[in-house]
Amino acid sequence: MAPSGGDRIPEAGFWDLFDVFYKDDDLLSFNSSGLENDLRKFLFGQHIAAETILKAVSWFMKDPDPPKPLVLSFHGPTGVGKSYVTKIIARNIYKMGGKSNHVHTFISDYHFPHTCEAETHEFQLRQWIHGNVSSFPQSMFIFDEMDKMQPRLIDAIKPFLDYNDNVDGVSFNKAIFIFLSNAGGHIITNVTLDFWRKGNNREKLQLQSEGMETQIFKYLFNDENNGLWHSSLINQHLIDHYIPFLPLEQKHVHQCVMAEMVHLNITPDYDVADKVARDMPFFPEEEKIFAVKGCKSVKQKLVWRQI
Numbered sequence: 001m002a003p004s005g006g007d008r009i010p011e012a013g014f015w016d017l018f019d020v021f022y023k024d025d026d027l028l029s030f031n032s033s034g035l036e037n038d039l040r041k042f043l044f045g046q047h048i049a050a051e052t053i054l055k056a057v058s059w060f061m062k063d064p065d066p067p068k069p070l071v072l073s074f075h076g077p078t079g080v081g082k083s084y085v086t087k088i089i090a091r092n093i094y095k096m097g098g099k100s101n102h103v104h105t106f107i108s109d110y111h112f113p114h115t116c117e118a119e120t121h122e123f124q125l126r127q128w129i130h131g132n133v134s135s136f137p138q139s140m141f142i143f144d145e146m147d148k149m150q151p152r153l154i155d156a157i158k159p160f161l162d163y164n165d166n167v168d169g170v171s172f173n174k175a176i177f178i179f180l181s182n183a184g185g186h187i188i189t190n191v192t193l194d195f196w197r198k199g200n201n202r203e204k205l206q207l208q209s210e211g212m213e214t215q216i217f218k219y220l221f222n223d224e225n226n227g228l229w230h231s232s233l234i235n236q237h238l239i240d241h242y243i244p245f246l247p248l249e250q251k252h253v254h255q256c257v258m259a260e261m262v263h264l265n266i267t268p269d270y271d272v273a274d275k276v277a278r279d280m281p282f283f284p285e286e287e288k289i290f291a292v293k294g295c296k297s298v299k300q301k302l303v304w305r306q307i
């Protein structure tokens with residue numbers, strides 16, 4: 001009964017009815033090499049994200065007494081694997097992976113559409129998180145379109161993210177919070193493009209290259225149009241890692257097509273994958289180096305070819 005199932009956040013107290021379902025032990029014994037293998041095998045073209053996520057999640061999962069919950073903020077253009085990687089993380093933590101009752105996904109526009117109901121949403125969101133963590137401390141909360149979230153709601157979850165022994169008798173220090181957004185995506189794209197134009201090997205691009213991490217941080221700190229700016233999450237340093245997802249090139253889209261063929265039980269065909277990848281739109285106008293939609297709609301293109 002997580003919001004990811006398409007349900008609105010229920011009335012306060014509603015989750016008490018489901019307490020019994022949260023008693024099951026859905027946790028896997030965490031193994032960092034399992035996560036490493038999955039990231040290496042299934043996540044294409046995201047060496048910075050893969051490395052940072054592996055270190056952050058492994059360190060956190062192995063700590064028997066973390067001082068605060070793990071808070072990750074994923075940034076990047078569309079279709080480059082931000083949501084996808086949350087599933088990879090989830091399946092290395094929970095037996096039921098992303099379908100676990102302990103993985104809760106909130107989509108700003110869907111779950112919190114009306115500013116006028118902010119007070120109700122704020123209350124329900126707090127209740128939902130508090131209730132779930134009190135039943136299952138290792139819960140995971142994913143906030144999609146975080147930059148569009150009302151600052152008031154972001155501030156509502158702040159006490160859960162901080163260095164607190166407990167909030168109303170519940171410790172949140174074993175929970176994981178992941179924020180997804182396109183905020184800062186243009187900075188990541190520009191840095192990657194500059195790097196490419198200088199003839200550098202993409203894999204040599206690092207979090208600190210061209211001050212990328214600082215640039216993202218500064219942008220979030222200064223851009224009045226994104227919800228994070230208005231909240232105090234950034235200046236109170238409650239986010240542990242800002243993780244950039246790079247724009248994908250044609251070879252990565254090709255890898256996505258090959259993976260999707262396996263997923264769809266189609267015999268993988270390198271040439272067909274090549275055609276599908278080439279058919280996707282690329283930018284900038286002159287060089288056509290990055291996929292406009294990343295690996296989004298690869299599945300639709302493939303299915304379309306099968307009809």
Ligand SMILES: Nc1ncnc2c1ncn2[C@@H]1O[C@H](COP(=O)(O)OP(=O)(O)OP(=O)(O)O)[C@@H](O)[C@H]1O
Nearest residue numbers: 042043044077078079080081082083084256295296
């Ligand atoms: N780097 C990648 N490696 C492997 N598959 C990928 C990658 N990026 C995207 N995909 C595929 O494309 C689909 C769409 O990607 P995803 O939903 O993760 O994009 P996103 O970065 O969250 O985009 P948005 O910002 O628009 O929400 C995924 O389900 C996955 O199948």
